[in-house]
Amino acid sequence: MFEEYIIAIVSATVLGLILRLPILPDKPMRNSWMISIIFPTVILAVGFFAIFNYFKVYNNIYTAIIIGIFSAVFSKFFLERVFPKPEIGEQA
Amino acid sequence: MISPTETLPWISFYLGIALLVIGSLGVVFGPKASKEPIIRLINLTVPITGIALIFISYNYTLTMLTILSVNTMFYIITIRAIIRLEEMEALY
Amino acid sequence: MVMIEFPYAAVILMIVGAIGGLLQTRPIDKILMLAVLGDGLISMIAAYQYLDVAMASSFMTFVGIIIIMIGLIRTLEIKKARGELF
Amino acid sequence: MIEETIIAGIIIYMGLRLFITQDSLERMPYLNVINFGVAAIITLKNPSPLGVVTSMIYFIMATVAANAIAFTINKIKEIEHGND
Amino acid sequence: MNEIIAITIGAILSWINFVIIDIWMGLPESPGVRGAEAIGKSIENRGGDLGGGYFSGNIVCSPDASAGTLLASCGYYAFGSPEGGLIAALFVYFGNRICADPGYAGTTGALSATILIWAATYIGINPQNFIVGMLLAALTIQGIYHPYSSKLIGKMARKMNRKVIKD
Numbered sequence: 001m002f003e004e005y006i007i008a009i010v011s012a013t014v015l016g017l018i019l020r021l022p023i024l025p026d027k028p029m030r031n032s033w034m035i036s037i038i039f040p041t042v043i044l045a046v047g048f049f050a051i052f053n054y055f056k057v058y059n060n061i062y063t064a065i066i067i068g069i070f071s072a073v074f075s076k077f078f079l080e081r082v083f084p085k086p087e088i089g090e091q092a
Numbered sequence: 093m094i095s096p097t098e099t100l101p102w103i104s105f106y107l108g109i110a111l112l113v114i115g116s117l118g119v120v121f122g123p124k125a126s127k128e129p130i131i132r133l134i135n136l137t138v139p140i141t142g143i144a145l146i147f148i149s150y151n152y153t154l155t156m157l158t159i160l161s162v163n164t165m166f167y168i169i170t171i172r173a174i175i176r177l178e179e180m181e182a183l184y
Numbered sequence: 185m186v187m188i189e190f191p192y193a194a195v196i197l198m199i200v201g202a203i204g205g206l207l208q209t210r211p212i213d214k215i216l217m218l219a220v221l222g223d224g225l226i227s228m229i230a231a232y233q234y235l236d237v238a239m240a241s242s243f244m245t246f247v248g249i250i251i252i253m254i255g256l257i258r259t260l261e262i263k264k265a266r267g268e269l270f
Numbered sequence: 271m272i273e274e275t276i277i278a279g280i281i282i283y284m285g286l287r288l289f290i291t292q293d294s295l296e297r298m299p300y301l302n303v304i305n306f307g308v309a310a311i312i313t314l315k316n317p318s319p320l321g322v323v324t325s326m327i328y329f330i331m332a333t334v335a336a337n338a339i340a341f342t343i344n345k346i347k348e349i350e351h352g353n354d
Numbered sequence: 355m356n357e358i359i360a361i362t363i364g365a366i367l368s369w370i371n372f373v374i375i376d377i378w379m380g381l382p383e384s385p386g387v388r389g390a391e392a393i394g395k396s397i398e399n400r401g402g403d404l405g406g407g408y409f410s411g412n413i414v415c416s417p418d419a420s421a422g423t424l425l426a427s428c429g430y431y432a433f434g435s436p437e438g439g440l441i442a443a444l445f446v447y448f449g450n451r452i453c454a455d456p457g458y459a460g461t462t463g464a465l466s467a468t469i470l471i472w473a474a475t476y477i478g479i480n481p482q483n484f485i486v487g488m489l490l491a492a493l494t495i496q497g498i499y500h501p502y503s504s505k506l507i508g509k510m511a512r513k514m515n516r517k518v519i520k521d
Binding site: 186187188189190192193196197200203204210212213215216219220223226227230231233235236238239242243246249250253256257260261264 | 271274275277278279281282285286288289294297298301304305307308311312315316318320321323324327328331332334335336338339342343345346349
């Protein structure tokens, strides 16, 4: 049961390294908006694979690899467009 | 003690009628409702909620969704009209 | 042992939201009470176990609240520019 | 069954307390507790995956609305008393 | 009688979880949005602490570790396995990005709450005890009396080296 999660994490990490995402965010780590491997990419991969793991048909290795690739590409190219970084102190 | 899970339609129906009557009186005679039109618009949400409760007591779910979405569209149009009237100074 | 079932809480939320929303005079207090009224409506729908309807109605209720507040801020700015505010 | 009683009691207490306070900024944490209670009891009465997705969407939308209400209170205070 | 003890233990565990993670992620330091700043100043005017006020305002204005703990316990209870907590972490991250927040506190709180509930099921505490316990914990912070709770949070924040940053 836990092997697929580890495979998804490894797949997301490898494709993130190929796409030149940074491993850790900037140094005051709780205030930075930088997209890196350890914060959004791995959590996106684990969360998306947990959704697919609920339907008992799709919990195999190939789905885990595809989910890892998808989460790395999503956090590299589309995350800034879907949820843009706000202006200084602006909301609603 | 009366269990509300059996008498849930009755509670919903009579509460909806009460909200409809109170809300209609509040839209017409509410405090400061005749001076500012946005207060009258805010008061109008209470009878809409009463109508939604009456519909949900008869299990008309699609009707209730329709009236809530039409309510939101009505907000958009009326807010634009109020802003135009404020800009033209034709309100008072 | 005393037992309070859940729809009574929803009924009290809706009564509080309706009375408070009608009798307050400042617009922002009325909007906050309307949020309480929407909470009561969604919890009453969830007591009927229509979960998809609860999802869609929560979306529409809070989007309507945000639209009203945008109009409120715009109206107050126009009144401030005309010098009619207090 | 005791969980439902506790949650309903907390919601009723917070609703009555929100009704009698007068400061509008003091009411915002009480509204937050009401959002927590409703999101908790939607899942507690409907233990299914659709129920928990409903609870999550409700809580996120309610938090966005509370954020907008707090921003609007601050903005109205700035407009009325001048930006200092 | 057994359930009351379980609810008490769940309340204490979830209180420790969300307060420690929220203070560690720097919520009492600065207000994220301007509404949180207004709530913090209001609590300070009523006789409380400014750091605790910013903490309370940040909890109101964006789903932080408190929402992470609540939704992770809801997911664990509905799915019946730890994968509900992971889905809750995903949703809390999306909600944080909508509310103009980086989102570290919410996801960290959801993941740690998942681990905590998974460990607590071996001593007989069910996830619904954690749901009610999280509501009681939020009530003690936000709902009883604001000056006392904000002074408590401010004292804990000063002990954990997360003071209010003054510009």
